[in-house]
Amino acid sequence: MSxxxxxxxxxxxxxxxxxxxxxxxxxLASRPEVMAGIGGFGGLFRLQGxxxxxxxxxxxxxxxxxxxxxxxxxxxxxxxxxxxxxANDVLCQGAxxxxxxxxxxxxxxxxxxxxxxxxxxxxxxxxxGCALLGGETAELPDLFSKGGLDLVxxxxxxxxxxxxxxxxxxxxxxxxxxxxxxxxHSNGFSLVRRIVREAGLDLKETYGLGRPLGEVLxxxxxxxxxxxLPALRQGGVHGLSHITGxxxxxxxxxxxxxxxxxxxxxxxxxxxxxxxxxxxxxxIARQEAYEVFxxxxxxxxxxxxxxxxxxxAAIEAAGGRPQVVGEVRPGxxxxx
Numbered sequence: 001m002s003x004x005x006x007x008x009x010x011x012x013x014x015x016x017x018x019x020x021x022x023x024x025x026x027x028l029a030s031r032p033e034v035m036a037g038i039g040g041f042g043g044l045f046r047l048q049g050x051x052x053x054x055x056x057x058x059x060x061x062x063x064x065x066x067x068x069x070x071x072x073x074x075x076x077x078x079x080x081x082x083x084x085x086x087a088n089d090v091l092c093q094g095a096x097x098x099x100x101x102x103x104x105x106x107x108x109x110x111x112x113x114x115x116x117x118x119x120x121x122x123x124x125x126x127x128x129g130c131a132l133l134g135g136e137t138a139e140l141p142d143l144f145s146k147g148g149l150d151l152v153x154x155x156x157x158x159x160x161x162x163x164x165x166x167x168x169x170x171x172x173x174x175x176x177x178x179x180x181x182x183x184x185h186s187n188g189f190s191l192v193r194r195i196v197r198e199a200g201l202d203l204k205e206t207y208g209l210g211r212p213l214g215e216v217l218x219x220x221x222x223x224x225x226x227x228x229l230p231a232l233r234q235g236g237v238h239g240l241s242h243i244t245g246x247x248x249x250x251x252x253x254x255x256x257x258x259x260x261x262x263x264x265x266x267x268x269x270x271x272x273x274x275x276x277x278x279x280x281x282x283x284i285a286r287q288e289a290y291e292v293f294x295x296x297x298x299x300x301x302x303x304x305x306x307x308x309x310x311x312x313a314a315i316e317a318a319g320g321r322p323q324v325v326g327e328v329r330p331g332x333x334x335x336x
Contacts, residue, residue, distance in 0.1 A: 025118050029125035029132035031098070043133030045099050052161040056095040060085035060244075061152035065189040069218055070149060072203060075113065077220035078151055079120020081186045084221035085244065086155040087128060088299065091225050092240040092255065094165040094232055095157030099133040100125055102153045107144030109137065117151060120220075128225050130155070168257045169238040170302040170328050176252075176262060177312060178325035179228070181298030183272050185221040187245045188292045192217060195282035209273050216274050224299045227320030231301075231311045239302035243294040249334040250291065252300055256328060263335045264326035271296045290336055302328055 027037060035044035047053060062081045069075050079102075087097045102121050104114055114137055125132045144150070184192060196203065196213075203214030224242075231237060239255030252262045275296065279289055289295060301322075303311045312322045329335075 025115075025122035025132065029122040029130070031129065031131040033098070034131045034133065038132070038134050040134075043099065043101065045131065045133060047098075047158065050158060050160060053158050054095075054161050054164055056090045056093045056157045056159060056164075057155070058086040058089040058157075059152065059154045060089065061150065062186050063189055064193060065184075065186050065218070066149055066151060068189060068193060068214070070147065072214045072218065074215075074218055075116050076120055077218050079117050079122070080124035080220035080223065082151050082153040083121055083124045083128075083130070083155070084223045085186055086153050087130065087157075088221070088224050088242040089244075090155055090157040091228060091299075092165065092242050093157075093159060094163050094237075094240070095159040096229055097128060097130040097155055097157045097225060099131040100153055100155040101133055102135040102151065104135070104137045105140055105144060105148075105150040106137070107139075107141050107146045107148040109139040113149075117149075121153070124220075124223065128223050163232070163235075165237070165240055165255070167239060167255050170256050170260060171238065171304070172260060172328055172330050173305055174238055174302045174328040175305050175308045175324050176264060176326040176328065177301040177303055177308065177315075177322045178264075178269055178297045179222075179224060179299040179301075179315070180269065180321055180323075181243070181272070181294045181296055182222040183219045183274055184217055185244070185294055185298060187247075187294070191282070191284075191292060192278060195278050195284070199281035201277075201281060207273075207277050209277070213274070213277070222298050224320075227315055227318040228299065228301070230318045231314035234310070234314055236307035236311055237301055237303055241300045241302075243297050243300065247289070247291045247293055248295065248297060248300075248336065252334050253332070255300075255302055259330065259332070260328055261331035261333050261335065262326055263329050266290075266295075266336055268325040269296050269323055287336070297325065300325065 241251045241255040315322045
């Protein structure tokens with residue numbers, strides 16, 4: 001191993017040590033279509049079982065939630081975060097996730113730390129039947145600080161051409177079904193961290209939340225595929241919206257055709273206590289909060305009114321907790 005390269009800040013021995021961990025994780029998060037394990041120059045995946053398949057690709061990252069996770073010394077959940085940010089987006093086109101790849105950039109490679117992150121990715125992949133097909137870890141001492149870390153992911157799903165959700169099927173009178181979030185998920189953490197810092201919030205205190213605030217804020221982004229895909233396969237869902245950056249007003253219109261908007265009733269769902277705490281201590285207006293956070297709604301579906309009981313029953317049977325939160329109306333934008 002190059003001693004000169006190590007002196008410049010890149011330790012190839014550490015990367016070799018890490019690769020052994022990653023290969024084992026990859027074997028746990030696989031699918032029958034995977035043709036080769038982690039370690040090659042590219043991941044191999046044989047698509048089969050579809051009549052007229054359309055591939056749906058997505059990419060996203062965890063953002064500054066990583067800084068909070070590092071501060072608290074707990075990176076166990078960020079692997080699910082990065083998968084969920086991609087998988088939930090892919091789901092919004094009607095697709096099932098097939099495979100995922102991650103990219104981790106660090107200032108100084110600590111194999112155990114990176115392995116903890118990738119183990120979280122692998123566990124989350126296995127939970128939704130998605131293969132962890134490969135990835136990349138880069139030690140970049142001149143780009144990141146010594147403790148710096150970035151985590152992004154890239155995923156591909158598949159859907160039959162006739163079942164693609166394009167954002168054009170919703171109609172006035174459709175009902176909006178909301179699925180609860182598991183808290184802040186992975187958006188808005190620049191604001192979250194500022195509120196925590198400026199309001200002097202103690203991440204070890206519970207503030208009536210039942211768990212320490214830091215632990216609550218690190219709750220991983222919910223993976224909605226297992227509870228929604230059975231309903232999608234039955235047909236009748238006109239649109240799906242993953243509530244991420246831009247909040248409810250920024251994301252619900254993305255599943256609606258031109259000329260249609262949405263009315264949502266905030267009284268129809270419960271806003272988790274951590275949002276109430278952040279708004280109160282941060283002096284954030286509720287309307288502004290809807291434009292930044294999910295405020296307790298992680299996914300919204302547009303469904304014909306007559307089909308709503310059937311779709312909700314299918315989601316409930318798969319372990320989801322759907323509730324009607326509004327309707328599609330003529331116009332544009334979102335009324336809350």
